[in-house]
Amino acid sequence: xxxxxxxxxxxxxxxxxxxxxxxxxxxxxxxxxxxxxxxxxxxxxxxxxxxxxxxxxxxxxxxxxxxxxxxxxxxxxxxxxxxxxxxxxxxxxxxxxxxxxxxxxxxxxxxxxxxxxxxxxxxxxxxxxx
Numbered sequence: 001x002x003x004x005x006x007x008x009x010x011x012x013x014x015x016x017x018x019x020x021x022x023x024x025x026x027x028x029x030x031x032x033x034x035x036x037x038x039x040x041x042x043x044x045x046x047x048x049x050x051x052x053x054x055x056x057x058x059x060x061x062x063x064x065x066x067x068x069x070x071x072x073x074x075x076x077x078x079x080x081x082x083x084x085x086x087x088x089x090x091x092x093x094x095x096x097x098x099x100x101x102x103x104x105x106x107x108x109x110x111x112x113x114x115x116x117x118x119x120x121x122x123x124x125x126x127x128x129x130x
Contacts, residue, residue: 003029
């Protein structure tokens, strides 16, 4: 069984989130998703997600392509999460291309193209203007 791991915030869940999770699952047999914690997002972006972490986790866990979900507390722990979850493949969006190549010694690393013309940041900006 090939175990896949991916990570994301999944705030204001949209079709791009669904598609990358479905395509991640297509890379193997069992999909594990690290949902970025609220604190991690604040430290990274200087703002909290719109949707609280427990709700984001529940949304992601409810998808039939997802087998397991946990909270990601730090970008610096990616290698540890890969090892703890016995992941064979790390899948990330291509906006992170090259950023996680350091883990190629413990698993395969795949960068998938993002869904064009959709992002959480742009959706939040549109909503603010309404």
